[in-house]
Amino acid sequence: MTEAVQTRPGGRSARVRAAVHRAVGDLLATESPEALTIPAVAARAGVHPTTVYRRWGSVAQLLADVATSRFSGDIVVPDSGTLAGDLERWMSDVATDLTDPDVLALMRATIGSGPEGGCACTVDRHDQLRAIIDRERARGGKVPDLERAIDTLLGPLYYRAIFSDQPASSAWARGLVATLLATM
Amino acid sequence: MTEAVQTRPGGRSARVRAAVHRAVGDLLATESPEALTIPAVAARAGVHPTTVYRRWGSVAQLLADVATSRFSGDIVVPDSGTLAGDLERWMSDVATDLTDPDVLALMRATIGSGPEGGCACTVDRHDQLRAIIDRERARGGKVPDLERAIDTLLGPLYYRAIFSDQPASSAWARGLVATLLATM
Incomplete structure (x- = not known):
C-alpha cells in the first residue's frame, strides 16, 4: 500500500x-x-x-448493499424499435442472468435475510420494465399496465428461478411476452 | 411428565x-x-x-422439515363443481395464507437456506393444482397445462408476496384465474 x-x-x-x-x-x-x-x-x-x-x-444490511450493487445497471434497456422486440430481448437477458448460480445464491440469501415487502434484487428490474413501457408510449404505441407486465413477465420468471425446478428458457420467456401483448 | x-x-x-x-x-x-x-x-x-x-x-434441513410440515395438507382442495370455481376458491385460500407474516417469515428463511431448485413451501401447492386440474379432466372439461397454470397463477402470487410491495387481493387473484382460463 x-x-x-x-x-x-x-x-x-x-x-x-x-x-x-x-x-x-x-x-x-x-x-x-x-x-x-x-x-x-x-x-x-x-x-x-x-x-x-x-x-x-448486520448481515441483512450487508446483503442488501451487495444485492443493490449487483442488480443495479447490470442489464441495459434494449431499444429495438418495437415493444415486442424490446420486451423479448430484455426478458431473455433477465432469464440468462438468473441461470448464474452465484446470482441465485445472492438472491436467495437476500430474500432470506431481508424484511418483508420488496427485494433489492428486483427494484432495478421494475425500473427497466417501466422504461421500456414509457418508450413505447412515447412512440405512440399501445402499452400494458406496469403492474400487469410485472405479474405476467417477472412473476413466472422469478417463480421458476426460486420455487420450481422448471427451466426458464428464452423461448419460454418470449411466450410470456406474447401472452402479455395478446391480453393487454 | x-x-x-x-x-x-x-x-x-x-x-x-x-x-x-x-x-x-x-x-x-x-x-x-x-x-x-x-x-x-x-x-x-x-x-x-x-x-x-x-x-x-443443519439449520437448512431443520427449516425444510418445518416448512414441509407447515405447508402440507394445510389447504383443502375445493370441489365447487366447476374448474373456475375450484381455482378461484383455492387461489383465494393460498393468497390469504400468504398474508400471514409468520408464513412469509418461514418461507423467506426456507428460501434463503435451501439449495437451488424447488422449495418445500410450494411442493404441496403444485400437488393441489394438479388435483384440481385432474378433477376437471375427470368431469370431461377442458383443462390448462399444469406448468402453464403454475406460471400464470402461482408465479404472480408468490412474486408479489416475496419480491414486490403490491398487495395480493382476492379480486386480483380471481383475475389471474380469468386470464388462465381465457388463454388456455
Missing part, C-alpha cells in the same frame, strides 16, 4: 467495500448460507470485524 | 419435534433471521443442542 493511497480515505473505503462485497460472493458460492456471518466475511476480506459491523450493521 | 410418557420413545420424539418446530416459529417471528441458529433453537425448545444436531443436522 503506497502512502498516497493510505492518505485517501475515499480510496481505502472503496477498497474495503469491494473486498467485503467480494468476500460475501465467495462465501455464498462456497459455503452454506449459515456460514455467512460478519466475522467470517471480515476474515475473508482481511478487515477487522468492527469495520464491517460499523459500516453495515 | 408421567412415567408412562417417559417410557414411550415415540411420544417423546414427537414432543421434541413439536417443541423444536415451535421454537423455530417463535424465533422467526421475534428475531432477525441471523438469530436462527441451532443452539438458539435448542435453548428455546428446552432440549440439548446435540439432540437438534443429531436429528436435523
